[in-house]
Amino acid sequence: MTTTTHDVVIVGGGPAGLSAAVTLGRSLRSVVVIDAGEPRNAPAEGAHNLLGREGIAPRELLAAGRREAASYGAQVRPGRAVAVRREDDGFVVDVEPVQGSSGEPGPTTVRARRILLAAGLVDELPDVPGVRELWGRDVIHCPYCHGYEVRGRRIGVLGTGPNAVHQVLLLRQLSDSVTLFLHTAPVPDDAAREKLAALGVPVVEGRVARLDVGDGPDGGSLRGVVLGDGTTFPVDAVAVAPRFVARGELFEQLGGELEDHPMGGRFVPVDARGATTLPGVWAAGNTSDLSAMVGASAAAGVMAGAQLNAELVTEDVERAVEAEHARRRA
Known part of the structure; x- marks a missing residue:
């Protein structure tokens, strides 16, 4: 018709x-x-x-x-x-x-x-188990869209590109506890390292294997970031760059x-x-x-x-x- x-x-x-x-x-x-x-x-x-x-x-x-x-x-x-x-x-x-x-x-x-x-x-999301499941809730990407909702919490930034440090700096405005997980992002240069150190932002090298997702009525919630060697870092929110x-x-x-x-x-x-x-x-x-x-x-x-x-x-x-x-x- x-x-x-x-x-x-x-x-x-x-x-x-x-x-x-x-x-x-x-x-x-x-x-x-x-x-x-x-x-x-x-x-x-x-x-x-x-x-x-x-x-x-x-x-x-x-x-x-x-x-x-x-x-x-x-x-x-x-x-x-x-x-x-x-x-x-x-x-x-x-x-x-x-x-x-x-x-x-x-x-x-x-x-x-x-x-x-x-x-x-x-949004083409990083291929890390747990990211898609928590997308739009505990996994965010825009500090202006959803950063306020995770203010003061433990935030992990999943690095996948050269913009990872910039994302960290924006989120650091909202929380004193921000950690950069390099994952596939390039290693920060000396100038970037100096900024991160001055703000007390830890940089964790190594690939992220998955996000630790707990049980819950709405599909679970984020408990931590798990590296390939099994090391787990407790966080309340993760920022990604789709x-x-x-x-x-x-x-x-x-x-x-x-x-x-x-x-x-x-x-x-x-x-x-x-x-x-x-x-x-x-x-x-x-x-x-x-x-x-x-x-x-x-x-x-x-x-x-x-x-x-x-x-x-x-x-x-x-x-x-x-x-x-x-x-x-x-």
Whole structure:
């Protein structure tokens, strides 16, 4: 089944996608949001640094966003966008159903004049047993998103790259007990060693074999970091540095190329408005900014929505002028 053509199809129902939908809806644009229902921050108890909604549960925030988008006429449909192609002067997106979605099944094909990619990114976590199990709870990555929640506790930093020392320094602001486990990170140079020593941060060499996870009603809690030789270091939280990879399959299907980030990972490149180099293709949130927190992603969605509307207004006016010229010639 195929829908009528919308002004914009938004792939991704997170803060960026829903904010764009609200902005476009308020300009009376026909908008459909395809939402696979897989928010990146679902394991976290709260979303932070979000003015007026500090600490709100991620799913509660998204539910409110869906209601707000719907109030302005945007359609939010459960589904997974699996393929996209250009057709005439717009796009056709193929959508597959997702498990557990409620309500009437949506169409399998959506047409739109423009497409906004806002499906976020995938966190590629270190391959250490226990990390994925505790991800978003006792295992964190962003000092600003979840550092306050582990303040004053024993924090271990699992080193996997050159940014490990920087992560330690940020977390040391929040706790007097921070330990750097080098794991696969490069050995700190003399300048970095001097900083760590001045702050009383121990550096533990050797590979980490696993995280010691105790039993618990919510899947267990962190008890310590275990090295390959069996030595265990008691900690209450572990910070990791995932590799961030944007969900850019649709962008690549349309002929775009993801760019490598200097700190690792890949993203969809955009300009300050959110437009890509592909005509009619836009991106916002973690799809184009790997470091964007919830508030920044929402702001990028608003910007992209406003600029998309401006582009469509220009196109609509040009079509109206052409139609008027044709009428006069007739």
